[in-house]
Amino acid sequence: MADNRSRPLSPHLTIWRWGPHMAVSILHRATGVVLSIVGLAILTWWLTAIAEGPQAYAAFNKAATHPVGLVVLIGLTWSFFQHLLSGIRHLVMDTGAGFELDTNKRFAILTIVGSVVLTAALWIYLLGARP
Amino acid sequence: MSLGESATPLGRVRGLGSAREGGEHWLTERVTSIALLLLGTWFIASLLLLPSLDPATLGEWLRAPSGAVPMALLIVVAFKHALDGMKVIVDDYVDDDGNRFAVNLVLLFLAVGGAALCLFALARIAFGGAA
Numbered sequence: 001m002a003d004n005r006s007r008p009l010s011p012h013l014t015i016w017r018w019g020p021h022m023a024v025s026i027l028h029r030a031t032g033v034v035l036s037i038v039g040l041a042i043l044t045w046w047l048t049a050i051a052e053g054p055q056a057y058a059a060f061n062k063a064a065t066h067p068v069g070l071v072v073l074i075g076l077t078w079s080f081f082q083h084l085l086s087g088i089r090h091l092v093m094d095t096g097a098g099f100e101l102d103t104n105k106r107f108a109i110l111t112i113v114g115s116v117v118l119t120a121a122l123w124i125y126l127l128g129a130r131p
Numbered sequence: 132m133s134l135g136e137s138a139t140p141l142g143r144v145r146g147l148g149s150a151r152e153g154g155e156h157w158l159t160e161r162v163t164s165i166a167l168l169l170l171g172t173w174f175i176a177s178l179l180l181l182p183s184l185d186p187a188t189l190g191e192w193l194r195a196p197s198g199a200v201p202m203a204l205l206i207v208v209a210f211k212h213a214l215d216g217m218k219v220i221v222d223d224y225v226d227d228d229g230n231r232f233a234v235n236l237v238l239l240f241l242a243v244g245g246a247a248l249c250l251f252a253l254a255r256i257a258f259g260g261a262a
Contacts, residue, residue, distance in 0.1 A: 029220060032213075032216045032217075032220075033216075033217070033220065035213065036213035036214075036216060036217050040209065040210065040213055040245055041245075043206075043209070043249065044245050044248050044249050044252075047206075047248075047249050047252040047253055047256070048248065048249075048252045049186075050186055050189050050190060050193065050252070050256055051251075051252040051253075051255040051256050051259065053186070054186055057185075057186040080171065080175075084168065084171060087164050087168070088168070091161065091164065091165070094161065122175070122179070125179065126179075
């Protein structure tokens with residue numbers, strides 16, 4: 001099918017002025033891609049390793065507790081919380097609410113603060129405070 | 132004046148009007164997101180509440196219906212939500228019709244294959260006896 005060049009185009013990233021709302025919007029997509037590809041690949045590996053038995057699980061555990069593995073897992077946890085919180089923001093906006101400029105900006109900043117706090121709390125518990 | 136209403140039959144077959152589909156996809160993405168809000172919270176909370184993350188404890192957790200059933204739901208819904216989300220991104224950024232069809236096909240196979248792998252691993256854990 002030939003594409004019609006006169007069709008309207010949505011403005012690209014280079015045209016919008018950056019702000020929290022815009023950053024959170026693109027972060028929602030980026031974290032979604034990370035969760036879909038890296039997150040689901042790790043979930044598949046993890047479940048397969050548990051099914052295979054102790055030896056396969058030890059290999060998974062070795063990778064997961066390696067510094068690089070930890071960075072990946074912490075990044076993944078942050079992506080999860082960011083996507084979850086900005087997803088809630090999108091569900092609210094789907095109802096037509098929260099579009100006033102300052103409300104929208106505050107909600108966007110809250111998703112970032114929330115995702116960082118939740119990620120930090122989870123990993124402090126997992127690596128340190130866990131009994 | 133929208134193109135959909137003013138388009139001639141020829142304009143419509145050339146794809147210049149509304150596609151008249153997509154509402155279902157949009158709604159499914161929201162419904163699965165609400166399901167994942169619950170299942171994702173369950174998953175994180177379960178991992179934090181388990182006494183340890185060694186394979187024996189994880190196997191015991193996933194052998195019980197209270198672990199196996201939500202995990203099966205999480206697998207199916209997460210792969211479906213990931214596929215729907217990735218399709219939105221591919222449809223936005225891959226311009227060429229042929230490439231877009233190919234990328235969407237690859238993503239579909241990856242999602243179905245990944246979900247099948249996860250469900251099979253979960254079945255082995257749940258029904259496989261002593262791991």
